[in-house]
Structure formats: C-alpha cells, structure tokens
Amino acid sequence: MAQAYGAATLGAGPENRAQITGFPPPSATRIKPAGWAGGGVILRRSAASPLIRKPLKDMTQSSPSRPSDDQPALPRNPIVLIPSRLASTRLPDKPLADIHGKPMIVHCLERAREAGFARVAVACGDAAIAAAVRAAGGEAVLTDPAHPSGSDRIFEALTRLDPDGAHDAVINLQGDLPAIDPKVVRAALAPLADPLVDIATLATPIVEQHEIDDPNVVKAVLSLAPGASIGPALYFSRRPVPSGEGPLWHHIGIYAYRRAALARFVTLKPSPLEQREKLEQLRALENGMRIAAAVVDTLPLGVDTPGDLERIRQVMAK
Secondary structure, three states: OOOOOOOOOOOOOHOOOOOOOOOOOOOOOOOOOOOOOOOOOEEEEEEEOOOOOOOOOOOOOOOOOOOOOOOOOOOEEEEEEEEOOOOOOOOHHHHHHHEEEEEHHHOOOOOHHHHOOOOOEEEEOOOOOOOHHHHOOOOOEOOOOOOOHHHHHHHHHHHHHHHOOOOOOOEOOOOOOOOOHHHHHHHHHHHHHHOOEEEEEEEEEEOHHHHHOOOOOOEEEEOOOOOOOOEEEEEEEEOOOOOOOOOHHHHHEEEEEHHHHHHHHHHOOHHHHHHOOOHHHHHHHHOOOEEEEEOOOOOOOOOOOOHHHHHHHHHHOO
C-alpha cells in the first residue's frame, strides 16, 4: 500500500514488501526451498537486475469479473481498491513521485487495469492524490485522512463507491508497487474459489538466506497439499516458522476480501497475537476468519525510500 500506517497494518509497511535497499552482495547465499515442487527458476532479485520475471501461471484461468463455471465460489464482480495517502516519513509525497512522467500511484492504477478487472479505483487520503488519478483518467474517492489502516480506508471507499453492494469482493492493492506483474494481482483472487475462505493473499518461496531471520520479511505458515499452489494460511510471523525441513514462505501483502469479510474485519478490535507480532492479519485468524494464500513466483518490489524510488525507475526504464 502507498501509506505507511505502521507495522500493525494489514498489507502495509515493510513487513509485506521486498526490501530494495540493503541487498546482499552477488555472493550472498541462496537456498532452494526443500520440499517445494515449483518448476523452473524461482524468481528473485539478482546483482544484474533487481527484478526478474518469467510468465506466471494465471491461477484464475478466466476474467476475474467472469469466472468459469467450474469456479462457482470465485467472486463475480470484484473491485480493486488502492489505498493511498501522502503521509510518509521516509519518502514524502510518495504516491505523487514521478516515474517516467507519471505519478507512482498512476502506474499502480495501470497495473491493476492490466490485470483485467472491470473496476479499479484509488481510495485517497488527500485531494492531491485524487487530482492526479483523475487527471490520468482514473477513478478516485476521497476518504477520511485519519484512517488508521488501509483496510479501513478501502472499506469507506467501497461503501461510498458501491452503496448498493454490487461488488462482492475487494482486492486491496498496495499503492507503492508500480512495477507489479498484473498476473500477480489476478492471482490474489484465486483462493476465493474455496467458499470457506474469507480472505485471500499471496506468498512466494524464500530463497535468500538473509531473509530467514529478517523480521521485516513476514513468514506465512501455509498448509499445502503435495503439488498444490493454494492452501490455508495458518499463521504469520516475523520469525522463521515453521521449524524443520521444508520451504519458508515470504508473505506478500496483497489481499482479496469477500465483501462480508471486509465488513466484519473492520469492526474487530486488535487481538493479542496481532499486538505481539505487529501483524494485523492475525486479527482475522484469531477471530476465526479463514485466510488462504496462492503461491506465486515473483516478489514485487515496493518503494519506501528515495533509494527504492531510483531503483524502480531503473527497473521500469528497461
């Protein structure tokens, strides 16, 4: 998300994004996740290029707004909402930062549109962001600048943009991922094919040794059947969990909510484990909500600092 609401915010802050600064040197140890049956090269940063991509399997297999008949639980009319505000201590006015002639928030809007969703809007905490989005032909809605989290901001935006409840799901996309692969955005919807899942999210295998003990890299504890790419998320932690042999999963803070799940989530009070780990998604788990994650092979690069901004400009110039 564009706003830095602090470590306790669902999908916000450094816990859910790649740390572009402080990369390990080319000789840094890489690991192959034991037990991970994913094919091909697991994508990650390299010394030559901080962002490497290969074709990502389209997990939804159809337009997100029109799922196929064999996916009856997939939401039929999702909306992508991008929460954004100007308050950023490390990179002032971050959403408006210029990247090759466009504000960063507009690049994020375009990536979401490229994912094929019928409706994409920006939930703005500031009028300047709304003006930039509308100048680029996008849809923007002003929200209360005092919202404590992106979840609260997108819920207000949803109720204002869609008071009649036509949209049955919401993808909460961070506003500081201007180079994200649109197929990664689409993949966030896939776990909602299971009608028992309330909230969907993403994870990717950890392959950099230094990330294992890095508290800024949140680990998702997933229960994956052999060969499966989607499974329940049982816990999230800043520590390397679970123990023992097997892959560790780097959580990517993009979420897809069923509308009713988002409405419930924003009414819940902070929970004990959430406060202990400083991870808001634990509030959902502690209140019996079900989260599932889709495994993807690309780790999106976020922008938090001036150095991150320069690096992403270089990446997007290629």
